[in-house]
Amino acid sequence: MKSFWLSVLLLFLTPRCYAVDWERVHTLTVEGIHSLYNLEIDEAIQAFDSVRRMAPADPRGPFFQSIVHFSLYGLNREEKELNAFLNESESVIEVCERLLEKNENDATTKFYLGGIYGYRGLAHHTSGSFLKAAQDGRKGYLFLEEAIRINPNMYDAHMGFGLFRYLLAKLPKSMRWILSALGFSGDLEGGLRSLRLAAEKGTYTRTEAKLFLAQFMFAEGKRDTAVQLLNDLRREFPENTLFLVLYSFWQHRLDNLDEAMTAARAAITLNNRKKVRYGEELAYSTLGSIYFTRNDFENAATNYRLYMKMTRNDERTPNRTFYRAALAMEIVGDRSGAVALYRKIREVDNPDRFWDARQYRRSKELITRPLTESEILITQAENEFSLNRYVQSSNLYDEAFRKTSSVEVQARALYGLQQAQYEGNRFAESLESGNRLAALMPSNELWTVPHGWYRLGLTYEQLGKVADARMAFEQVKNYDEYEMQERLEERTAEGLERLAAK
Secondary structure, X not given: OHHHHHHHHHHHHOOOOOOOOHHHHHHHHHHHHHHHHOOOHHHHHHHHHHHXXXXXXXXXXXXXXXXXXXXXXXXXXXXXXXXXXXXXXXXXXXXXXXXXXXXXXXXXXXXXXXXHHHHHHHHHHHHOOHHHHHHHHHHHHHHHHHHHHHOOOOHHHHHHHHHHHHHHHOOOHHHHHHHHHHOOOOOHHHHHHHHHHHHHHOOOOHHHHHHHHHHHHHHOOOHHHHHHHHHHHHHHOOOOHHHHHXXXXXXXXXXXXXXXXXXXXXXXXXXXXXXXXXXXXXXXXXXHHHHHHOOOHHHHHHHHHHHHHHOOOHHHOOHHHHHHHHHHHHHOOOHHHHHHHHOOOOOOOOOXXXXXXXXXXXXXXXXXXXOOHHHHHHHHHHHHHHOOOHHHHHHHHHHHHHOOOOHHHHHHHHHHHHHHHHHOOOHHHHHHHHHHHHOOOOOOOOOHHHHHHHHHHHHHHHOOOHHHHHHHHHHHHHOOOOOOHHHHHHHHHHHHHHHHOO
16 A cells, blocks of 8 residues: 555656647747847747747757847847856757767757857857857857758758858958868858858748848848848848848948938837837947938937947947047037047957058047048048049048148048049049159058059059059059058059950
8 A cells, every 4th residue: 555655646746748749849939039030039038938848858949048148149248148148058058969969960959059159159259259269169160060961951050051151261361370270161152052041941040041141242242132131131020120220231331321311210210119129329320320421420420429328338339430420529529529439449450450450540649639621621522432422522632632731631632532533534633643642751641652553553554554554553562561551462463463464
């Protein structure tokens, strides 16, 4: 009798094993991903919690739960989100390792394991832990490669694998040695093919693959395709303000300023009816940039101030934004506000980030003295040039040159004038400006003169004067230690190759 009651007691105390409703697990996972991309974070968390409870031995619940924290960390750079992501990622790794002990050739498990290590690598890179980023990134790459080798139709794995291959192919030459040291190989076209596969056929990574593919298409100059992909995402996720902000940013890059402004304001309006707002500060930054391009410095300064007030982490703000915001503020008379922003511009030691380096150099100078009238005219001229208004740009550059006695400012004004005249097909005038520039000897704006010689070479080439073009290109070789040197030397070599073929 005693053994009977003991058996009954054990029956009630022993956890009962229920069959997992895998169809429901899949449905909830898809719903959670949809909520995440609609920026309905609470709903996404609830869905992935349910997945985790229904299938505790499956990677899906902890994997996508960790992705929520990864996404939030990408938005706000808060340490608590980074730690939450890393903690959750450990759960994913534990689940996957247990599954691989049972079947080492499980492609699905290797996809989740490769994916989580890949995200860990990205998170470590964002936080500045580059050694950890390389270590986890390598693990992710290899697991994803294995997943695809085992099952070429593992389309979800193609998302991370394609992302790795593309980004590795885009590494600057100065960092290529890292690839061979880690055993990586970049493949731009192969990476894009993998992303297309995931975007078209993926189960859980389709949206993310489409987003990355859109951004890479834009970077590769295939901008109609990029905008089409982004518009597909905007229609599917109408509550995603970040997609609206990205669309606004792209329209600005395409010089569709009215469309860009409409989209940025729509993002702000959409956020205004939400309890939790995402990307609103980026919308204000984009508006600031649009107004800046239009030489409306008052409205630019207003929107940049709103951005600075809302952003939580200065590390997220690129030098270009600090620099343009500072210029706008100084132009409208807020010198103290401008100086405060000049001081936030960071020094860089990467030769490929020459715009950042130039903005840092300029900011250090402008902390010590205010903008001159000619420098304001050059800023306006640069904006007109960016909008392909070459006559207006030329007039402003010419006025800036005439109103200054500074060799540094004259060099900038003449190079800008030379460019605007060249793009406006005023080649004789462009030659004159280029030759005037070549006679100057600036000590800070060292980049202007070799770039002027290169532009002279292009102008002579357009006019069919091959010998003069070759002479101008050769002059570039006489200059050293200036910003954008490597890039200019590559373009000059290409120019000489073209002339040799004529």
